[in-house]
Amino acid sequence: MATRTGEPPGEDPVSPTCDATSTRSDPARRLLAAADELFFRQGARATTVREITGACGLTPGALYNHFSSKEDLVYELVVHRHRRLDEEVTAAIELAGPDPGDRLSAMVSVFVLTHVRGRRGARVANREYRDLTAARLDEVVAIRRRLRDRLVEILLDGEAKGVFSLPGGKGRPAAVIAAAAILDMCVHGSEWLTEVGTFSLEELEAQYVTMARRLVSAPGVRPAGRRLRRSGRA
Amino acid sequence: MATRTGEPPGEDPVSPTCDATSTRSDPARRLLAAADELFFRQGARATTVREITGACGLTPGALYNHFSSKEDLVYELVVHRHRRLDEEVTAAIELAGPDPGDRLSAMVSVFVLTHVRGRRGARVANREYRDLTAARLDEVVAIRRRLRDRLVEILLDGEAKGVFSLPGGKGRPAAVIAAAAILDMCVHGSEWLTEVGTFSLEELEAQYVTMARRLVSAPGVRPAGRRLRRSGRA
């Protein structure tokens, strides 16, 4: 269990400020933290219950005093991150005010900060949610779709107000593709970080905001909105 | 084995024009095709040898007359797609000529066409390569890195020639992030397609090319290069 290369050392195993973990007993938290690290490294499917409990100095059966199943553990790790991101995006958009440009910048900022600061958690959430079953899968998929749709609405609003000039022309389908492109680059960008070298959080945030705003602005036409203002740390 | 929703019906199970399959015996090809479909739907790890052979009307042991292991089967499916994409990108860049803008467009076009036309194969290649081990993993990772580096070189070249104005400023690190963003949106975009609705291949290609070129062009400054060639109706 030595420290890993390329991982921010102080990263919260499972954000301790959240109910999902703060209300948990200590062994449960340790199990979540151990599972988180193992899932990050090997994937949830390749990680055994014996590895998780063993990392906490426990025997396999002990896990079932705290979680009803292994999938339940995955679910807690995954859904918590999704709910939190959803809340942060909602708050950031609200705080950004009515201008579509500001809202786009705010949303991108939240995504970048979340995914870069919490790289381990982000990878686990984004990779392992697919293995969930039935209602649990539906819940996570619904959150993801809602996040995307919120961005689509921002883009369509900006286009209607003449602030954006979306690639692919007017209309919802083109806006969905543009939104997917923006989200994809934010969500998956953190996976490249080990190869990028040193980069401050602020630089990354600024670059991604720039890229997102370029995506929705036609070159040769100076965008109408004000310049992007620094959205406080989400 | 009913036809699946959201899947192009005529998609090649494993492109028959390639050596990897054309030199293979008929049962081997059928196994590859069955595995491809199952991997696409469930992931390779969740697919059992019994499912693959059963889909071909064979018993589990029969697989080992054609492949040395299950991983070997995954490897063939995955590495073949990577090699082919690599070749196509090389050819397209060559054919595009010296202009960085044209080269960027060409590379994006290849990525979009490959990933949209061969959605099943693209998903399998992009999702399952991580489970490979040792030399096989190294080989695929090397191809992926080479693809990205080729794009980085194009971006840096364009910036040096004054054709591009990269987000995040000058220098290689910023170029790497921009390249990663472009590749991420191309690679993962095809996963959203079922929700986008009807879209012609040409429209998709044009939109992604537009998005990529916007990413490397500062708004308010008309790009120096010629307009993008063959940018069908957008």
Next chain:
DNA sequence: TATATCTATAAACGCTTGTTCAGGCAACGG
């Protein structure tokens, strides 16, 4: 002190996994 509640263990459960192997059937070359 007695009782109830947690939490852990050790062992086993039933099941599935990828893989192997002896045997048999068909096709083909000389």
Next chain:
DNA sequence: CCGTTGCCTGAACAAGCGTTTATAGATATA
């Protein structure tokens, strides 16, 4: 014609999986 080769079956393998159970030691409440 025989013998070799290629492909497949049926059965089995050992290992590993997630999970359950009986039991026991703590801890806290009364």
